Amino acid sequence: MITKIRFDIKLKTAILREQKKIRQSMDNKQGKAKTSHITGNITVTRRGVGYVPNEAFEEDIEIPNDYINTALNKDEVEIMLHPKVEGKRLQGEVIKIIERAKTQFVGxxxxxxxxxxxxxxxxxxxxxxxxxxxxxxxxxxxxxxxxxxxxxxxxxxxxxxxxxxxxxxxxxxxxxxxxxxHGFETGFPEEVEKSAKVIGDKKEDTFKEEAQKRKDFRGITTMTIDPPDAKDFDDALSIKTLGNGNLEIGIHIADVSHYIKPGDAIDKEAQKRATSIYLVDRTIPMLPEVLSNDVCSLRPEEDRLAYSAVLEMSKEGEVKSHWFGKTIIRSDKRFSYEDAQKTIDAKSGEYYEELKTLDEVAKIIRKERFKKGSVAFEHDEVRFTLDENGKPTGVERKIMYDTNHLIEEYMLLANKEVAQYINKLNKKGLLFVYRIHDVPDPEKIQDLKIFVNAIGYDFNPKEGGVTTHDINNLFKQIEGKPVEDLIKISAIRSMSKAVYSTKNIGHFGLAFKYYTHFTSPIRRYPDLMVHRIMKSQLTGDEIPKEELSKYEKLTLTSTEQEIEATQAERDSIRYKQIEYMKEHIGEVFDGKITGVAEFGIFVEDVNTKSEGLVHVSKIGDDFYTLDKKTYSIKGERGGKSFTLGDKVKIKLLDADLDKKTLDFVIV
The missing domain is CATH 2.40.50.700 (OB fold (Dihydrolipoamide Acetyltransferase, E2P))
Known part of the structure; x- marks a missing residue:
């Protein structure tokens, strides 16, 4: 069924006539006098209404559908402002499309x-x-x-x-x-594949040649810990005890920059992609598979080139000294998170002592990190079981093991140490790529405060601005409560987005003054830039000026691509959730209310994390109205109410793959 705007040839004349009436009506209300012209990127809603932000105005400028011209979502446009009408939002009209954000569409x-x-x-x-x-x-x-x-x-x-x-x-x-x-390619250009194959064919010769030039860690216990289905092993950990009782912990990262040179065919393609994409059943890699899954991947029992952060640490988690440089390693063991956890829990098994020590130190580092203000932004994720045709036969929550946190802590530590090292060089004009996270918008924090207080929890940041300790104290209050996920999601949405930048402002969420991304160059282009900058400072590997001049722009495009990749992952999950639920229409589920609106209640099946709507007309034999103060809807006659966070039994009425919607009824 055709649901979007479409102009039937037979109706064309009548519609144009009606649109002319609408335009004349709006002209009479607002006038057409020019006030000023501004440029910006337009956000377009499903209804075809646009909004253009501008720092000179508190609210985004609204572009009604009749004035949107041919602008599409995210296009860079020039708009003409209309005279302000008392009591109404400032409006304008698109007069020029400067640059299209997107020209290709799937449908x-x-x-x-x-x-x-x-x-x-x-x-x-x-x-x-x-x-x-x-x-x-x-x-x-x-x-x-x-x-x-x-x-x-x-x-x-x-x-x-x-x-x-x-x-x-x-x-x-x-x-x-x-x-x-989302603008990504599923395959690689022929030139890129050929270049990657040449690198792959020469890998053994490369390892032999480079072994003489690098610090050799092949004799030190080294392991990788990753998801069970991972193939692109970016990072490995090595550990040994030093004579003074301290630990030498090596955080070894795939040396992608050794193979991919600035401006070559593979590099240009990696710049364009900026990230790998992880869907429910596949990875769309940033690099050709011969590199991402073989030559660069730190596979077990194979020599590999790495760029390493080697830290001397006390057993209490204090970094005593560091060394950064080119290494050659040989991973002894490839663990999944679950397998590594089983070894630790069993207190025996292959590399138990090394895992135990790494885990103990990681827990100390983690505790100290939260003590200093890092925010624990964790949320549930789901995993699908698919049949041979890709149909979902099962869905379950992913288990988060201590070993997930183990790897997380060492990666965070390496990223922080690298950023701090660059800062301490204090070289004038030295360009670097930071991962930054700005302080939250005060208005969004105020909205969060109103929401949290309304449902009975204490959250009252001081006038000077919210701190990470405020956020963590809130999370402690709601731990284990029905509203825990809802408040955490709301808190995350009130935060600024972490982005890449050549200008450092620190990382609010981690409470780090200096932070970067160093640990995943197989799947993130900014990490590759960071490796090149580190090498330019430590070993004189020069970056051509014409490439270095692109870095600021590349931080912006990398952030944009990261957002698109994240949304693609979410879209694949949403599709599979609805496809799975489609086979369970008529069944009853344990649900939780995740949102309320005038038109109904948003509910989530707690097992599959699938969210849908209970329309207000299907709630019961009463007339329900929204109470914004208590985040609930209430029956006018019976007084029954449904509040955010309530547990409910829900029955699935419909699952629409085209609209990506689920319809429920409360039972």
Missing amino acids: TVEKQDGLSFLDPDDQRMYMDILLSPEEKAEDGMKVLVELTHWDNPKKNPEGKILQVLGRKGEHNVEMQSIVLS
């Missing part, structure tokens, strides 16, 4: 009255795309389309099919659609 082919349209998967693409009559794709096929022409907002945009993905609803087709929808 489903739909035929109507002899015409072919693309119904885009992207809900913010508020117009269907008219396809050329020459296009032969069948109705119901998923395709990738290039926007070719759109200069009239009163007509549908036009496009051509670049790729036919397959039949809508098929597992591989839907996963590929998600990747392409």
